[in-house]
Amino acid sequence: MARSNQVLAQSAVLEWRSDYAWELGLRRHYLG
Structure with missing residues (x-):
């Protein structure tokens, strides 16, 4: 049980x- x-x-x-x-990738793409 604990494992699942x-x-x-x-x-x-x-x-x-x-x-x-x-x-984060989207922000870097649009802002950077």
């Missing part, structure tokens, strides 16, 4: 990271 929760947490963090990186 850990996997869910990791996937959520990875998804947040990818969204953040994508937004």
